[in-house]
Amino acid sequence: MKRIPKWVKWTVGLVFGGFIIVLAAASLYFYQYAFVPSHKDFLSNKQTTSEKAAQTWLKQQSPATWHETAVNSDLKLDALYLPATKPTNKAVVVAHGYMNTKEDMAEYIRMFHNAGYNVLAPDDRGHGQSQGNYIGWGWPDRLDYTKWTQQVIQKLGDKSEIALFGVSMGGATVMYMSGEKLPSQVKTIVEDCGYTSIMDELGYQAKQMYNLPSFPLVPAVALTASIRTGYNVFAASSINALKKNHLPIMFIHGAKDTFVPTSMVYQNYKATSADKELWVVPGAKHAQSYGKDPKRYTQKVIGWLQQHMS
Template sequence: MNRTAKIILGIALFLVVGLIIAGNYFYAYAVIPTKKDFIATRSEKKSTQLSDAENWFKNNHRTWRLTSKDGLKLAAYYLPAKTTQHKTVIIAHGYMGQATDMPQYAKIYHDLGYNVLMPDARGHGKSEGDYIGFGWPERKDYLQWINQIIEKDSHAEIVLHGVSMGGATVMMTSGEKLPNNVKAFVEDCGYSSVTAELSYQLKQLFNLPAFPLVPVTSLITKIRAGYFWGEADAIKQLKKNHRPMLFIHGDKDDFVPYSMLAEVYHATKGPKERYVVHGAKHAGSLTKDPNMYQEKVAHFVQQYVP
């Protein structure tokens, strides 16, 4: 091997090693469930409405559990309706959140007469897991939660409502083979795909292009967590969905860009509605306009679960 070939080989090896190091760093940054410094913490004073919902949640829930197909012990909180009802909603929380963040959403449905199930996603809250699935492996977990509801009530009528990563989880679940008990979906500010969202975040946070770091980190995710980012595609799943879905997004969202709303809305094959909350940032639609949010959700789900 001549000197030039050795230099080229050395540079190539250096680049490969550098990409592997960078890919593992970005994997840890995005996929391992630890405290994320790029997620803003909310320190504003809680509204009376939120405090009331939190108190209601604390005083009324009980815990459900299941073991996922890949052996993780998962937890969820169940809040029964005031009177015996067949209507149940499953509420999906966001990235690095947990079910206990979602009492305001749960209360909307409880006031409509629903039982409420609020799972902790794998790697979050009280559920086991050492990686974040961004909704892709979670869609299979949600099939198990759906089946657990039906095992307890064969006449259950089920709605899924998710926010942020939970919204993506709901959309990804919609493309699975679901029992007829599942009647409708509500997704709030979910992303079109994991590749698109993390490419956007890579640009926003580090001003780096998607290639080659995103494909490399996706491969690392496949090795370490069992899925490629390219598999986790809400648009592909929505194209298989024929059930009703309400899409919600704030037009000032700069975490999951507002432009993704049009992509996911046009992808689904079922009945659909779109609700844009003007001035709302990421996952802020309910806080921005709580009365209209509740009205829109109630009107939508009552069309399919009277």
């Protein structure tokens, strides 16, 4: 058998070593870009007139501040709690999107408050007033939100009824929660434009923003993130969570969503055998279904809650 020349071995070794170095550098760069809280130039910071008005309204309500400690961590988390105008044991826990804050959910908080619900809106790890130097993409946050629901129960009593609601990353968060053992007081879920997994969303964005294939970059970024953040990025799957779900769940998605592709909502809808409803909003882009038709959105969502909360 003819021996491979040393220069060939050295060349192959150098090429492979160079590839690993480049991949490692790219992984660190995209980890910073996707998992470290900071200004993201791919996100729009523009607010609509309606969003500004809702945030002004929220400040005028002087909501209470609640505190919690993150699961498997000593990170301190903040939330706002807005009680209903008339006493009720019904509440909605609201989950915000990627690099948003609880205040950014003002339109939805107002919608639920006007419908007579108590509302709790937390800041996720690394967002708003909560501590943390990484973005959980909803996966570790699902456990934190479960703790928040327990605080709501302590406030409203064992006979309280709770709905989970989330938009974008918040939509993924509440879907992830559906696979956990939740308090019996949690009665239903409404998710708006959540993704199927962190891996799927990273792969989609790599293609959309940089025209890069998912492999090997996305697994490398996920590995880097898992090591640095301490949570398993590979395990985050709404599909797997929804297979365990037994709660009634409503799925909402914009028909023209190009940030979390509309195709993902069909996968999520198919994954659960629970009582469910799907509403794909014509003409709506990412996280704009409410803004597209606030009246219809309110009718659909509040109607769903009234149907599934006694």
